[in-house]
Amino acid sequence: MEKKQKERKGHLVLVPCPLPSHMSPMLHLAKLLHSQGFSITVIHTQLNSPNQSHYPEFSFESIGGSMLESYSAFDGDVMLFLSELNMKCETPFHDCLIKMQLCSQYNPISCIIYDSVMYFSAAVADDLQILRIVLRTSSAANYIGLSILDENDCHSTQECRLEEPVAGFPFLRMKDMPLFSTQKHTRKVLTCIYNGTKTASAIIWNSLWCLEHALFEKIEDETLVPVFPIGPLQRYSSNFSTDVLSEEQSCMAWLDKQAQSSVVYVSTGSVITMSKDELLEMAWGLANSDQPFLWVVRDCLVNGSDGVEQLPREFHESTRSRCRIASWLPQQKVLAHRSIGCFFTHNGWNSTIESIAEGVPMLCWPRVGDQRVNARFVSHVWRVGLQLEDRLLREEIDRAIRTLFVDEEGIQIQKQAKELKKKVEISLRQEGASSDFFGRLVKYIRLQETMISLSNA
Ligand code: UDX
Numbered sequence: 001m002e003k004k005q006k007e008r009k010g011h012l013v014l015v016p017c018p019l020p021s022h023m024s025p026m027l028h029l030a031k032l033l034h035s036q037g038f039s040i041t042v043i044h045t046q047l048n049s050p051n052q053s054h055y056p057e058f059s060f061e062s063i064g065g066s067m068l069e070s071y072s073a074f075d076g077d078v079m080l081f082l083s084e085l086n087m088k089c090e091t092p093f094h095d096c097l098i099k100m101q102l103c104s105q106y107n108p109i110s111c112i113i114y115d116s117v118m119y120f121s122a123a124v125a126d127d128l129q130i131l132r133i134v135l136r137t138s139s140a141a142n143y144i145g146l147s148i149l150d151e152n153d154c155h156s157t158q159e160c161r162l163e164e165p166v167a168g169f170p171f172l173r174m175k176d177m178p179l180f181s182t183q184k185h186t187r188k189v190l191t192c193i194y195n196g197t198k199t200a201s202a203i204i205w206n207s208l209w210c211l212e213h214a215l216f217e218k219i220e221d222e223t224l225v226p227v228f229p230i231g232p233l234q235r236y237s238s239n240f241s242t243d244v245l246s247e248e249q250s251c252m253a254w255l256d257k258q259a260q261s262s263v264v265y266v267s268t269g270s271v272i273t274m275s276k277d278e279l280l281e282m283a284w285g286l287a288n289s290d291q292p293f294l295w296v297v298r299d300c301l302v303n304g305s306d307g308v309e310q311l312p313r314e315f316h317e318s319t320r321s322r323c324r325i326a327s328w329l330p331q332q333k334v335l336a337h338r339s340i341g342c343f344f345t346h347n348g349w350n351s352t353i354e355s356i357a358e359g360v361p362m363l364c365w366p367r368v369g370d371q372r373v374n375a376r377f378v379s380h381v382w383r384v385g386l387q388l389e390d391r392l393l394r395e396e397i398d399r400a401i402r403t404l405f406v407d408e409e410g411i412q413i414q415k416q417a418k419e420l421k422k423k424v425e426i427s428l429r430q431e432g433a434s435s436d437f438f439g440r441l442v443k444y445i446r447l448q449e450t451m452i453s454l455s456n457a
Contacts, residue, residue: 027050043096086120115134160174267329346364
């Protein structure tokens with residue numbers, strides 16, 4: 001431990017959120033920064049703590065104790081989870097940093113990099129006068145959405161005039177904003193995330209300049225802090241691992257047998273659930289489309305119970321020859337497969353950029369939070385997909401899949417998806433925008449370290 005810390009220059013404390021879709025980009029970022037000579041300490045909760053054996057080069061400190069162990073974020077109310085998480089972590093985080101500052105095993109902390117939803121980190125860092133940089137694991141469009149809701153004093157679906165266009169963004173409607181239900185704690189959490197972001201010294205984004213440069217310029221003008229869009233972070237190291245290897249192998253072997261760009265890949269991420277009616281509409285929409293499909297039905301997808309069991313026998317019989325269902329797959333590997341022709345997605349940000357990075361057109365069915373604004377950008381700004389409106393209907397799914405695969409509109413979308421993929425590849429090259437911003441981020445942190453050590457001298 002002593003050795004791995006001391007031989008490196010600069011010590012970064014990273015604070016990931018325990019939700020898997022947030023944890024993953026932070027750990028990818030940690031690996032990247034470690035490759036630049038920084039020592040890394042990851043401060044995590046007991047709940048969903050990272051597998052330390054995968055990261056022998058980092059130090060880990062737990063602040064969760066048992067207080068979050070019994071709490072499941074997957075009970076449905078993510079905002080309530082975040083509210084509790086932030087309340088319960090602030091004091092242990094403060095104590096942990098004090099302990100680290102006193103302990104000779106650690107170099108002095110150069111900077112805290114925290115997930116924007118772990119906003120308690122901002123107050124603690126300010127209190128201890130440590131530089132803080134925020135990581136946004138969602139799109140710049142989502143942040144702009146939060147700022148629009150803030151300006152309009154409106155955070156819930158009940159308060160907004162949903163069909164009205166958003167001033168300054170004519171292609172967006174109020175209902176595309178990251179609205180949540182009208183729970184008391186929701187507004188507070190969203191405001192804290194927003195404030196904890198705009199007051200940081202710098203903002204790192206798991207997004208790309210080529211996707212959202214106009215928004216990044218606007219954010220930089222408004223916050224007066226540098227932004228570093230260095231995504232997609234997933235592309236720098238491997239995907240979520242899957243424990244169900246046999247399932248993965250059989251699905252990949254099945255994909256190998258399918259025609260080029262013919263398969264609809266269906267996944268709704270790691271958090272959301274759906275009703276049995278929605279499951280059946282999705283199933284019959286896919287079945288009626290006549291395309292082969294690979295469908296991730298998580299064990300608790302249908303209101304917490306096993307969705308596959310709820311699919312009728314007729315569905316299995318009519319789709320047997322052209323369908324595979326799995327409980328979890330290595331998504332990036334699937335999206336990169338030559339047989340995938342479309343991604344039917346809920347537009348979580350990770351899924352959205354993974355699809356863009358692989359040039360796969362999307363069929364968007366956004367549900368909550370950032371997913372709506374992501375879907376609107378996919379369909380109306382980048383034009384790499386079609387959006388289904390809120391109520392899932394089998395006829396609409398069938399029609400949209402046929403449009404994406406056969407119609408002129410779909411062919412244009414396929415072309416555009418390939419173009420965008422090229423732009424992402426260019427961004428990731430050594431001289432590309434994401435690599436360039438990463439280089440600037442490293443220089444920025446080094447400069448801040450120098451200034452701090454000069455002011456302490
Ligand atoms: C949540 C929110 O729902 C989302 O709106 C927000 O942008 C991030 O936090 P989640 O719903 O899990 O995320 O969706 P998403 O961001 O798309 O992340 C899912 C991740 O799980 C992706 O990285 C995807 O590659 C991975 N995945 C999903 C798998 O590896 N295998 C699967 O079978 C399904």
